[in-house]
Amino acid sequence: MAINPKQIAGEKAAEYVQDGMIVGLGTGSTAYFAIAQLGRRVAQGLRIQGIPTSEQSRTLAEQAKIPLIDFDGIDHIDITVDGADEIDPAFHLTKGGGGALLREKIVASLTQTEIIVADETKLVKHLGAFPLPVEVVPFGFQATMKKLAQLECTTTLRHINNTHFVTDNGNYIIDCAFGRILHPPELEKQINAICGVVECGLFIGLTHRLIIGKTNGTFEECTQAKPLEES
Numbered sequence: 001m002a003i004n005p006k007q008i009a010g011e012k013a014a015e016y017v018q019d020g021m022i023v024g025l026g027t028g029s030t031a032y033f034a035i036a037q038l039g040r041r042v043a044q045g046l047r048i049q050g051i052p053t054s055e056q057s058r059t060l061a062e063q064a065k066i067p068l069i070d071f072d073g074i075d076h077i078d079i080t081v082d083g084a085d086e087i088d089p090a091f092h093l094t095k096g097g098g099g100a101l102l103r104e105k106i107v108a109s110l111t112q113t114e115i116i117v118a119d120e121t122k123l124v125k126h127l128g129a130f131p132l133p134v135e136v137v138p139f140g141f142q143a144t145m146k147k148l149a150q151l152e153c154t155t156t157l158r159h160i161n162n163t164h165f166v167t168d169n170g171n172y173i174i175d176c177a178f179g180r181i182l183h184p185p186e187l188e189k190q191i192n193a194i195c196g197v198v199e200c201g202l203f204i205g206l207t208h209r210l211i212i213g214k215t216n217g218t219f220e221e222c223t224q225a226k227p228l229e230e231s
């Protein structure tokens with residue numbers, strides 16, 4: 001039977017969750033396996049409270065009978081398990097392929113241990129081959145798109161079923177193809193300074209542990225980002 005590396009990574013990450021924790025529930029096909037595994041552990045008596053990073057993950061968590069909490073009662077999140085679209089050696093990420101980047105980033109920014117789960121295909125030397133998702137307000141999005149294009153990328157307004165893709169927050173996504181992003185922290189600041197941009201999918205300094213599932217059924221864990229060599 002084929003082994004799904006996303007399942008290996010997602011289920012391994014769920015092992016870090018302990019009784020009494022507040023847990024951020026990521027979005028996507030890898031985080032799915034962590035949510036499902038946490039649901040099984042809850043059924044066996046694990047007591048946690050979840051914060052979903054999207055409506056999709058909220059539905060999954062409700063189906064898995066994971067108790068949910070909102071932001072009123074908390075000042076931090078103990079662990080979040082989330083996926084990524086690209087991961088560089090310095091633990092810089094591109095996220096938002098599923099359009100959930102804003103809620104994912106809010107949750108990550110409150111999280112003490114952010115565990116990123118992925119398969120090996122997500123590991124890259126430089127970010128940028130995956131077009132960077134940027135969430136923008138619908139008002140004046142054409143102007144925001146032009147400003148983004150001035151950063152030397154090709155911009156595409158995301159569509160689904162022949163209409164604009166709308167995020168859980170009522171915004172649009174502009175996918176920005178840079179080809180290669182040489183300085184992710186600087187680019188994040190530049191993008192987020194554009195009026196009309198709500199947030200971009202660059203996650204800088206937010207990852208504490210990486211779990212990479214492999215097709216041979218093993219996984220690799222890493223907690224130490226490596227400085228990226230220029231080339």
Ligand code: A5P
Nearest residue numbers: 028029030083096097098100
């Ligand atoms: C959701 O918006 C994204 O940030 C996902 O976390 C990312 O796209 C990874 O998804 P997969 O685990 O499905 O590849």
